[in-house]
Amino acid sequence: MSYQPLLMSYEQAAQLRQYVNTNSLIGLSIKEEIDALEAYMPIGIEIPGHGEAGGYEHNRHKQNYIHLDLAGRLYLITEDKRYLDYATTMLVEYAKVYKHRELNISRDSNKPGRLFHQTLNENMWMLYSSCAYSCIRHQLTEQQQQLIENDLFKVMLEMFVETYAENFDIIHNHGLWSVASAGICAYAINDQATVDKAIYGLKGDSVSGGFIAQLTQLFSPDGYYMEGPYYHRFSLRPIFLFAETIERRQPEIGIYQLKDEVIKTTAYAVMSTAFPNGTLPALNDSSRTMDIKDLGILLATNICFDRYEKNETLLAMAKHQGHVWVHNTGATLSNALQDNTEVPNFNWGSLSLSDGAEGECGGVTILRHRDAQADDSMALLWYGQHGSDAKLHSALDHGHFDGLHLSLFNNNQEFINDYGYGRWVNIEPKFGGRYIPENKSYCKQTIAHNTVVIDQTSQNQGSTAIAQQHFGEQHFTLMDNDSLQAMSAYARDYYPGVDQQRTVIMAELEGFEKPLIIDLFRMISDEEHSYDYPVHYNGQIIRTDFDYEANKSLNTLGDAFGYQHLWNLGQGKIEKSSLTTWLMGNTYYSLISSANENSEFIFARTGANDPDFNLRNEPMFILRQKAANHLFANVYETHGYFNEAVEASLNARGLVESVEVLHSDDNVSVVMIHLSNEKQLTVCVNNQVGVTAETKSNVAINGDQITWTGPVAIL
Template identity: 65%
Template sequence: MTYKPLLISFEEAALLREDLGKDTLMGKALARDIEKLEAYMAEVGIEVPGHGEGGGYEHNRHKQNYIHMDIAGRLFLITENQAYRDYIRNLLVAYAKVYPSLELNVSLDSNHPGRIFHQTLNENMWMLYASCAYSCIHHTLNDEERKLIENDLFQIMADMFVDTYAHDFDIIHNHGLWAVAGVGICGYAIQNQALVDKALYGLKGDSVSGGFLAQLSQLFSPDGYYMEGPYYHRFSLRPIHLFAEAIERRQPEVGIFAHKDSVIKTTTYAVMSTAFPDGTLPALNDSSKTMDINDEGVLIGTSACFGRYDEDANLLAMAAHQQDVWVHISGKKLSDAVAKEASIPAFNWGSLFVTDGPNGDKGGLTILRHRDTNNEDTMALLWFGQHGSDHQYHSALDHGHYDGLHLSVFNKGQEALHDYGFGRWVNIEPKFGGRYIPENKSYCKQTIAHNTVVVDRKTQNEFNTALAESRYGELHFFKTDNAEFQGMSGIVREYYQGVDMQRSVLVAKVDGIENPLVIDLYRLITEDEHEYDFPVHHKGQIIRTDFDYDANTSLKAMGPDNGYQHLWQLAQGKVQNGSLVSWLHGNAYYSLVSSATNGGEVIFARTGANDPDFNLRSEPAFVLRQKGKSHLFANVLETHGYFNESIEASVDARGKVASVEALGMDAVASVVRLHLIDGQALTFAVSNQTAGKQDEAHSVTFNGEAYSWEGPYAQL
């Protein structure tokens, strides 16, 4: 059989060549890659550094080498520029000459080291991309060059993964995905089918205990969700799509794109559909706040799904947002489709419930989306899935956060109620070697760092990974048939001993109020007395309150542990029947209007306490504090007005909701009343019944007033 490049054929390269110099997405991608590669080749040339500190020069040079080899491989086939071929050949030969004599690197944590990187994950990535590049120039090399590169580089590298580190090769985990994809693509590149088979079917060959097919079958929920969250999920898309493309081209009989009901499409869509309207990915578990749909994995997935599955309008919208495509025949197909459209609306994946767990039975997340007539998007996300830990892979790599029933809200082009994300200095070697900072555990993972209730100033599930992994939430209701009045609700049980929690969120468009209201009813069920803290993490400047507070001239931390030690207590004020806190963020005003029962307290705080190395970002929060037994936090987030300092404009700085009253709560329902500044009163009810009864008729009486409705929630 004639040797063929792995991911792009000679015929496809000729088609891509047609976009050179064109003002298409593909043309722009090619121009960018050519400029990037030419600059790197001129600046660096052929350099194979030795060992260095994690995240340091040597690490990044090895990384940039494989990135640019991969670019050079495709560009050689497309442009036929011999310099790109020579660059790959010379760099691979340089690596092959030193690789056999390199000792294992020094691991900086619990990960196993490679010969050029501190952890094998990076070496898997190097092998995958370098193998793709090698396949693009294989037909131009002589036998001696092939023998050197294959025997003294790729084969030794692959043997390390399948033999030396065999105990990790079959792990069902995102690191495992990179391992099998790297070995499989390498096997195809050097024509070693035995390596490919190990990568496809696992070391035992059963497609269950390990291998790519097992990864695809076991790693994701039926809705495609990955337990560690979108940040790690998007990282898995690259090896999935690159290996799948190679499999389809070399072994189409495997039917990889149809495997497990087209799980590759399902899991790719699961990442895309959780994105905020500005393209950023929500911070669930350890997550970067800057990660968005321009990530390489999502970019490849957008083009690949358009080429291998459906020509979905949302994929066109994704590409228009990304302003980029994968340099591949699928990317050209998508680029051509975008070029034919006069205008493309912003992507809108709609409201959705995504299950968690391999069988879809370990909770999940719900998202409500509302797009108004001005194409302004509001999105609310409620999280109640399983603990996002890869504890099964290694106890030291627990990426899970303890934040059941966390809520994020996005509108006016920004995250209004936000999550801190992870505490990590990525590839900035002077600051902790690019690793997770100590405050990731002491603050970022703690419940107080999220928008969910903290009981007795403790973290959910006792900050115990094994305990957290044994629990997960459940969907209470999810109803989106009326785009102007949508609702979602989740329940977690025993995350605090003796306390069950139910959170119900309604997104309601109300006449006379410009933006949808986010009505948030957080119910705590217990027979014991507790202190409840409801943290609200926001950005921007506090504008006003409707209660008095005392600012602290001498700062102290809010508490000694469980994340409280990292929050400066800036001010505090007592409240009787409720509270209103308003702030300005960007060009919009936000007001959180809250009920209070038997008085309460509002505490203003900011991160940065007990942080001697200045690792934490300085961000504001305020905490609603209540004491009692079973309790209902009734809150309304109103987005209102417009602010533009450059033209000295401020409109509707004060919202329409004046106060919120919790009328009553029991095992059947919770009922609240919103009082507007014009004297109107709006009454809302949600069902607290389970086992399907939440869809039935409800009737409750609180303080002598009867309320009746049918369904999980209603405006009465």
């Protein structure tokens, strides 16, 4: 047979047959997919009409294409004629009605399809249905082929490539789905002219549009995607499915080698941002629960292992995922993992990823540390460009106002976290799967993130247009010494007349159970402002070393920029230093903060002015300071153990007692950390642009000369 399925050959499908009913990872993955299909088929085939986003009709069409794809692939592998009949009937039924359907009603400014309210979902339907069709085409009659190709797929291609031509070439996450789905569909029906448009763009120049333009223009040199990991992982599905199809049909293009293996680079970029428990950082509009088990990352893990390099990190990713793609690449990965069952948890190490087409727009830096107990600690500092790529319509403004945001992780939990997005995904009665109003009024605002808010207003005035003119600037990274790592970045003019510098140090020190996190957040201004340093945590407050008053009646912390959604639970005055300890899971965490006179500590909780109860009720506290130039010197200490079941509590009090700022200016910052054993740690940072490992620093404090070499030292 000259015609071959798009993603596996008949011979490869036959080879996969040997794994059916085996206990290997590929065998178990095949069983999971068979079980899913067997559970769905008895529901019967239904082609519903129009419905709202996230509604019954939307979800039924979505489940139809998911199980149609399963039926096609599983027929090739198992040769079960029931799967062939099911896939054939579903494609024929869609073909009978599709071209007669009116366009759906768009729920935003995105173009509608005939099945879904936006073309993105229709692109996904076409991509998966085309893959299924390619698996069974050789078993269909010529009449069935003509009906499916002429009345379904060609009608869809005309809408996407011609009717919506202005969106087909857009360089964007949605544009990736558009060209990939069109190209895969065109391959499935042997329409090479449309394949060429999908690969090279409508003009055929590989610059103004098409898959090659997407790959060469959408990502930074380090592979980072401006909208953040949540949307980045979504782009991996069309990238890898289309690339694999191109490699099989037109290997002469060399798609996997394009632009110094950009496909591998961008896959590794999103994988390497993951927390040690597999969840992805909630940068910009992002779910707090999305993780590396996502299908896009699963595809990337399998194909990168097979096409690029068989490394231990990808093996560890697959072990965590607990599933492989039912495909020859999945079998390769499964067999390799079976030969290396002792592979440790994945670890991408400490790294920096640049943002912007030329890497010119800041980025994200991650520090990682694995201790003797194999526990991973991670600190993430984000300082890239505003994550809005609103080329298609305003609803694609996924950016948050969170420059210099910090997230911290250890003991298998993110203990200083980002709120993430506000969205009810595919939940029919709760805003139809769309972003909730509070996503704009709270989740995007600066106070919803662990970064300083000035004068109770958001960065860049909460304006996307202004934010798109600014991006962060890396100051330095220090990653060569596992016991002392650091990262530092600037955010200049995010607030008029104020520059900000954040330096985060991860230090493995004798006597401490986990690496100490030292966060030095410097505010640079000629005029006095009110500075709020928010900390988002989960858990129970255990103790403080200062007095505060809990409020008997609740008021909000403000009227705008997210403060209207925060209940003021209580507050206290701080004079020199403050200590707050909370319990999260089995672990105690303490935040020890420096203070000036008239510093204020505020306990707060989300949920105010939320009539539909959309926001999660989560605690936070705020360190408030009025000053011009100011340094927030904060230390995060992980300590102790708590187990309610056996009534055990150990080391509920940490070693750090207080923090004191000794000196801070444009040249250096020096902070002293006082410990309970009467010892002190002196933390030194060089603030000068261009600092290197050879830079020598010298400062006189109280008659003593303090000297060090490099950007950071702990004395």
